[in-house]
Structures are given as C-alpha cells and as structure tokens.
Amino acid sequence: MSLNPEELQEHCKIILKSNRIDNKIVVLCEGKIPKLGGRGSPESYSYKDMDKKPDANFYKACVPKYWSQYKPEFFNCGDRLDVINTFFELKDLQQQDSIKPDSDRTKIKSHLDPEKLFAIVDLDIQSQTINKQYPFSDTEKIFYNLYQEGKVNQQTAPQHRIWVTGFIHKESYFIIPELQEMFDSCFMPPYPLYIPLYKENNLLLTDIYKDMAELIDQDPDLKNHLITASQRINYCPGLNCTDVDKLKISWIQEFNSTVDVTRKNELIYVLLTLIKAKNFWREIEPPPNWSGSADNYKEQLLLKIGKFYSEQSDAEYHLSVFFKILYQFV
Structure with a gap:
C-alpha cells in the first residue's frame, strides 16, 4: 500500500x-x-x-x-x-x-x-x-x-x-552467475565455512536458473505482458517470443546446447530480466551448522554480495x- x-x-x-x-x-x-x-x-x-x-x-x-x-x-x-x-x-x-x-x-x-x-x-x-x-x-x-x-x-x-x-x-542482482565463486567460499564469522543451501543442497545457481526457466510458461504476469518483456530482450538471438511456451522451450534449448560461458551468461541475464527472483532468493537458507537466525544469515550474505559489487568496475555490472x-x- x-x-x-x-x-x-x-x-x-x-x-x-x-x-x-x-x-x-x-x-x-x-x-x-x-x-x-x-x-x-x-x-x-x-x-x-x-x-x-x-x-x-x-x-x-x-x-x-x-x-x-x-x-x-x-x-x-x-x-x-x-x-x-x-x-x-x-x-x-x-x-x-x-x-x-x-x-x-x-x-x-x-x-x-x-x-x-x-x-x-x-x-x-x-x-x-x-x-x-x-x-x-x-x-x-x-x-x-x-x-x-x-x-x-x-x-x-x-x-x-x-x-x-x-x-x-x-x-536478481543477488544471484548473477559471477557470484557462484563467492557462495562456494562463503566465510562468515564464526568459522568454518558456511555455504548457503538451496532446496537442502549446497547452493548452485544453475539449479535456480533451471527452476526459473520452468516458470516461464507459468507466470501470469509474464504471459499478460509478453510483448513488453520480449522487447526488453530482443537483442538476444535464438529465443522464440511468440508465446510463453515457445519462449520457455527455446530458452532451455539454447542454454543446454551451448558450452560457451559468455553465451550462457547472456541467457541467464535474459532470464533475470523475465522471471521474478524474489521467491527464489527466499528459498536460499543457512546450513544446519549456522547457529544464528536465518534472517541474520541472509543479512550477512547480502553484505557479502554488496562487497562483491563494491569491488567491480566492469560496465557489465549495472x-x-x-x-x-x-x-x-x-
């Protein structure tokens, strides 16, 4: 409100x-x-x-x-x-x-x-x-x-x-692919290593991207505003934006068929422009050996993500x- x-x-x-x-x-x-x-x-x-x-x-x-x-x-x-x-x-x-x-x-x-x-x-x-x-x-x-x-x-x-x-x-800025290395080595006091979990497994951002892709044909907002959304990503080749079903199929095919990191990242950025990341971020949890609250863990994780951006100068990072x-x- x-x-x-x-x-x-x-x-x-x-x-x-x-x-x-x-x-x-x-x-x-x-x-x-x-x-x-x-x-x-x-x-x-x-x-x-x-x-x-x-x-x-x-x-x-x-x-x-x-x-x-x-x-x-x-x-x-x-x-x-x-x-x-x-x-x-x-x-x-x-x-x-x-x-x-x-x-x-x-x-x-x-x-x-x-x-x-x-x-x-x-x-x-x-x-x-x-x-x-x-x-x-x-x-x-x-x-x-x-x-x-x-x-x-x-x-x-x-x-x-x-x-x-x-x-x-x-x-979406919390789950860009360049953050995977940070999540893999996520030291927080007290030591030792506390790697975040996604669906009870160590966080692999690729798992999130695959789950996000599955929602392309299920998101009512995306379906109702597909023209707007597709215009935002029209620079990315290989995607069929005729309808949400074809968009989902073409994104998955393009993602699975390439081993080129630059191309994969381009497709991930497109996905982060299409699908809301909030619910996926909420599903990221602390591991069992974290003694504090889940909210405190996520807060500390956010500060580490912020630190990542504070050290970047590449125009790729908005x-x-x-x-x-x-x-x-x-």
Missing part, C-alpha cells in the same frame, strides 16, 4: 531535516519504512538507522571501495510508486522552503542538495507512469534509454536521476556503473 499524502509529506520532511545528508548524495530506494503518523524528527522512527535496514543496507554495501568520503545516504521509501513520489515531493518541499524567510516557523531548513538527489526502483514487469515533469514519462522509457543490450549505456546514464534496475527485480555515475556528483 502506497503512502497517503500526509504520510508522504511527513516522510519527506524527516529526510530533509536529517543533518546526515549534508553535502551528501541521497539515494531513495524501495524497502520498508518506519511507522509514520506523528510529528517527526530525523532521529524518530529509526530514520537515523535507515541505512542499516534492508534494502538500503544492501545498496550501502555496494558503494565502491574508492569512495572514501562523503559516501551517499540511502533511504527506504516503500514501494516503487512511493520512491518516485518521494523523489518529487522532496524537490517540491525544498523549492517551497527556499522562498520562505528564516523567521518563518514552518521553514524546514532542509539539508538536501537537490542536485544530489537520486532514486533507484525495480523495473518490474509492468511500467510505472511518472506523472510529474521529468524527461521520461514512465519507467519503461527510462529502461530503454538507460540500458543497451543488457548493459548500462554510459553515454546516456549521467542524465538519469531516477534509475530502474536492469533486471526485473533488485533480488550497480557498479550506477555508483560510478553517482561519484561524479560528489
């Missing part, structure tokens, strides 16, 4: 009043926000600890190693529409506040630099309309301008303030390019 107008304004005022955003880039993302419904301050509702909560803590962990000062601040803002609404409400409140005299008791005294405000939301299967003045009228148009053949278009990327993920959901662009605004 999206924030109502009163909750949205309260949420935004808390962000604007937060002195931790002074001279910082602010990134709005999807994720649960603290309960609203009263007079707020930056310290109330646990907003000061927002970057320690999913999903903000994952993005914080992805900040590149070379970014040593004035690191961005991340704020969960609810669902995709809430994030977009928060982006524009912050700008509106900032503009309104700037024309008020200092003596005005309603003046927020914002700490936000509007030129350093960004948002990142899930692509999702359905497009989200943007009903405000912005160069792109919906998230689908953002996607096509921001990505080219599955990679970030670094020529157009700097103009974007609202980013969409290159895969259907953020969780999040690495996202932070590379952000760094230009420090």
Whole structure:
C-alpha cells in the first residue's frame, strides 16, 4: 500500500531535516519504512538507522571501495510508486522552503542538495507512469534509454536521476552467475565455512536458473505482458517470443546446447530480466551448522554480495556503473 499524502509529506520532511545528508548524495530506494503518523524528527522512527535496514543496507554495501568520503545516504521509501513520489515531493518541499524567510516557523531548513538527489526502483514487469515533469514519462522509457543490450549505456546514464534496475527485480542482482565463486567460499564469522543451501543442497545457481526457466510458461504476469518483456530482450538471438511456451522451450534449448560461458551468461541475464527472483532468493537458507537466525544469515550474505559489487568496475555490472555515475556528483 502506497503512502497517503500526509504520510508522504511527513516522510519527506524527516529526510530533509536529517543533518546526515549534508553535502551528501541521497539515494531513495524501495524497502520498508518506519511507522509514520506523528510529528517527526530525523532521529524518530529509526530514520537515523535507515541505512542499516534492508534494502538500503544492501545498496550501502555496494558503494565502491574508492569512495572514501562523503559516501551517499540511502533511504527506504516503500514501494516503487512511493520512491518516485518521494523523489518529487522532496524537490517540491525544498523549492517551497527556499522562498520562505528564516523567521518563518514552518521553514524546514532542509539539508538536501537537490542536485544530489537520486532514486533507484525495480523495473518490474509492468511500467510505472511518472506523472510529474521529468524527461521520461514512465519507467519503461527510462529502461530503454538507460540500458543497451543488457548493459548500462554510459553515454546516456549521467542524465538519469531516477534509475530502474536492469533486471526485473533488485533480488536478481543477488544471484548473477559471477557470484557462484563467492557462495562456494562463503566465510562468515564464526568459522568454518558456511555455504548457503538451496532446496537442502549446497547452493548452485544453475539449479535456480533451471527452476526459473520452468516458470516461464507459468507466470501470469509474464504471459499478460509478453510483448513488453520480449522487447526488453530482443537483442538476444535464438529465443522464440511468440508465446510463453515457445519462449520457455527455446530458452532451455539454447542454454543446454551451448558450452560457451559468455553465451550462457547472456541467457541467464535474459532470464533475470523475465522471471521474478524474489521467491527464489527466499528459498536460499543457512546450513544446519549456522547457529544464528536465518534472517541474520541472509543479512550477512547480502553484505557479502554488496562487497562483491563494491569491488567491480566492469560496465557489465549495472550497480557498479550506477555508483560510478553517482561519484561524479560528489
């Protein structure tokens, strides 16, 4: 459920009043926000600890190693529409506040630099309309301008303030094939090795991809929006997007018939653009020798995944390019 107008304004005022955003880039993302419904301050509702909560803590962990000062601040803002609404409400409140005299008791005294405000939301299967003045009228148009053949278009990327993920959901970034080596050597305190499980076996990402492929003809959202989905992946040869049955068969055939790693990865990235990864991520569990909670294990695992992205600079990794662009605004 999206924030109502009163909750949205309260949420935004808390962000604007937060002195931790002074001279910082602010990134709005999807994720649960603290309960609203009263007079707020930056310290109330646990907003000061927002970057320690999913999903903000994952993005914080992805900040590149070379970014040593004035690191961005991340704020969960609810669902995709809430994030977009928060982006524009912050700008509106900032503009309104700037024309008020200092003596005005309603003046927020914002700490936000509007030129350093960004948002990142899930692509999702359905497009989200943007009903405000912005160069792109919906998230689908953002996607096509921001990505080219599955990679970030670094020529157009700097103009974007609202980013969409290159895969259907953020969780897709948790299971890209390059992470298999990290999962295989997943050291977490206390030692020894704690390898995550998927369906009671040591995690093999290929098992997840095969299960995802089996859902191609069973996902009602994909079936209802097949034209939209197929246009996103039209750069990938060998796939029959006439209907979901043919798409499933052709993907499996292409995947099983190649031993070329680059081609397999291309097909996996296509799959992560088509099929929602959230439920598959939920099925990843700690091994029996993990003494803590499952939630704590997944949280530690996410931080390790974030560390992986923080050490990358290849344009192949969407999040690495996202932070590379952000760094230009420090």
